[in-house]
Amino acid sequence: FQADRAQRPEITGSASSQPPLAGPGPTPPAPLTAQAGVMLVPGLATIEVIVRRNDTLDRIFRQFELSLTDLANLRAVAGTRAMLDRLMPGEALRFHHRDGSLIGLERNLSLTEQLRVTRAGEDFHADVVARPIQARTQLAHAVIDSSLFEAGTDAGLQDQTLLELARIFGWDIDFALELRSGDEFTVSYERLFQDGQYLQDGAILAASFTNQGREVRAVRFVAPDGSVGYYSPDGHSMQKALLRAPLEFRRVSSRFSTARLHPILNRVRAHEGVDYAA
Numbered sequence: 676f677q678a679d680r681a682q683r684p685e686i687t688g689s690a691s692s693q694p695p696l697a698g699p700g701p702t703p704p705a706p707l708t709a710q711a712g713v714m715l716v717p718g719l720a721t722i723e724v725i726v727r728r729n730d731t732l733d734r735i736f737r738q739f740e741l742s743l744t745d746l747a748n749l750r751a752v753a754g755t756r757a758m759l760d761r762l763m764p765g766e767a768l769r770f771h772h773r774d775g776s777l778i779g780l781e782r783n784l785s786l787t788e789q790l791r792v793t794r795a796g797e798d799f800h801a802d803v804v805a806r807p808i809q810a811r812t813q814l815a816h817a818v819i820d821s822s823l824f825e826a827g828t829d830a831g832l833q834d835q836t837l838l839e840l841a842r843i844f845g846w847d848i849d850f851a852l853e854l855r856s857g858d859e860f861t862v863s864y865e866r867l868f869q870d871g872q873y874l875q876d877g878a879i880l881a882a883s884f885t886n887q888g889r890e891v892r893a894v895r896f897v898a899p900d901g902s903v904g905y906y907s908p909d910g911h912s913m914q915k916a917l918l919r920a921p922l923e924f925r926r927v928s929s930r931f932s933t934a935r936l937h938p939i940l941n942r943v944r945a946h947e948g949v950d951y952a953a
Contacts, residue, residue: 745777755801810865818859836876849919860884
């Protein structure tokens with residue numbers, strides 16, 4: 676099997692460690708060869724495709740020389756077409772095949788659900804399988820020296836958790852102008868795992884932020900109707916009429932760095948700040 680990296684989606688993969696998804700036969704032997712990131716075994720191959728912009732199943736099937744008849748039969752399975760037609764760039768699809776004949780397919784529909792398709796003769800059977808997630812509580816503490824994001828990264832927090840932290844306290848602290856060296860924060864938050872593998876940070880459960888000697892605390896509360904809010908220990912909502920900053924930022928477009936390649940001058944220069952894209 677030869678893949679053209681210039682024309683085909685990014686692929687990674689390995690030989691299946693499980694027996695074939697359909698049909699009798701011995702367990703495949705150890706992998707013999709690996710080309711373009713795809714491990715091949717006699718009679719059975721597993722391909723993992725990273726979806727790129729404008730990719731469709733039809734395009735992927737053609738590029739990897741998978742059976743278009745199998746694709747038509749697959750899309751004819753009740754309820755399956757809607758779960759396969761809209762692919763998202765960056766997601767991974769896993770195909771199991773024998774000489775281009777589709778044996779099985781896996782696609783993660785969400786963090787907690789996976790679509791699994793298996794072959795039975797000339798037909799396909801589709802199931803939505805639960806993917807349990809384990810949430811572990813983690814405590815992080817950081818003292819700000821240069822920026823919120825540098826301190827948070829050193830404490831092991833992801834950008835989305837730091838943005839959520841800034842959103843929670845955005846009615847009490849202006850994170851663009853009021854932060855000072857020596858400010859500190861403590862966060863109790865969830866880390867999400869699946870099959871023992873870390874996925875991403877989860878919700879912030881409680882947090883405290885000391886800004887210029889003034890401490891502000893917040894606790895997460897889930898109402899009976901399922902709505903989520905953050906409140907001070909005395910029960911007042913953290914969300915007030917006005918934000919302290921003129922605009923709520925959403926992501927970091929450029930980090931603090933002592934050696935950043937300047938996007939205009941094309942020279943290495945210090946970037947003594949953190950840019951937020953609104």
